[in-house]
Amino acid sequence: MxxxxxxxxxxxxxxxxxxxxxxxxxxxxxxxxxxLQPEAGLNPRLAVPGDDSSPSLGNRGLAWIAPGLGGHRQVRWLDLASGLGSPLPGLNRPDAQPISVSVDGQGQRFALVRRLEGRTELLVYERSLALLRPIPLLPAGVPGQVALSADGRWLAVQVSRGGAWQVELLALP
Amino acid sequence: MNRAHFHRAHFHRAHWHRAASPWWPWALAWLLPLAGCAQRFQAPGLGDQQEPALSGDGRLLAMVAERGGRRSVRLVERLSGRELPLQGLQRGQPHRSPSLSWNGRYLALILQRDSRRDVVVLDRALGQLRPLPLPADRLPERLSLSPDGRRLAIEVLRQGQLDVELFRIPAHEADLPPGTPL
Structure with a gap:
């Protein structure tokens, strides 16, 4: 050719x-x-000195445990749309050590496991009312990691009884 | 035995404590006694159960359970107690930190591959296991998937410090509650 x-x-x-x-x-x-694409606008707001732990994502924000003023660990909330934190009145105590936190989809109800005065307790926090409710475990057990459903109506908690870990489900009104 | 059983254990009352003013929510809360219904997951041959996670409406429960000396994720339908199959997750134990999207389409977890610890998402609608690599200097410790499945928060160990970092997962369709407008 x-x-x-x-x-x-x-x-x-x-x-x-x-x-x-x-x-x-x-x-x-x-x-x-x-x-995975890093949330470049939000991650710098999470970067604080000290250990951060127990992230829990809702549709609107992130709850997690972070060092607070004076080195006390506390539950914090970051609004994803604004990139700003919001106060959680009545939830954190300087003499309590939060262990695990979980938030519902709207960021209104939180489940928390914390250690206070030598006891480990399970609580539910209603943000709009600034109310904290202890949830008794029957029979008694030591709560560990906690998870709340996004609709806020179900709570799953890891409980230690007799040296063994169980998962227990609680319906919340 | 694969079939798991839930047993309604007991009902109990819970009490509200006042955490802040004003007075009326506190009074209202005391006037409305609240009951919690406790259910316990029990299955023969199942050892320690840890790291629970729930779908958006609590229909599905994921957790890490020890069976035959291996820590594996189990997915259970709450009402029926039926354990659901998780194709593609037979390897890579121990599993850690499962997290579910609203309808349970996406199941994020950490799995161990040799000396590595990888973040993966199982898309139950497509039957695909998708790795989500992290930068090499980060070791994943705990995950939280957003209800729509399009964001992931990861607790990572980096240079001896625990950090929480947020990521988007652009490849995911939103896993929204039924009836939610797109």
């Missing part, structure tokens, strides 16, 4: 190759599921 005929074919081949490459690139960029 003559060179005059090959040249257009080569150009056509290059064009098709370039198009396929671009299409594949666009598909990989637009169609391929990306992994």
């Amino acid at each position: 003559s060179g005059a005929l090959l040249l257009p074919l080569r150009r056509l081949g290059r064009g098709v190759g370039l198009g396929l490459g671009l299409g594949l690139g666009l598909c990989l960029g637009g169609c391929q599921p990306a992994g």
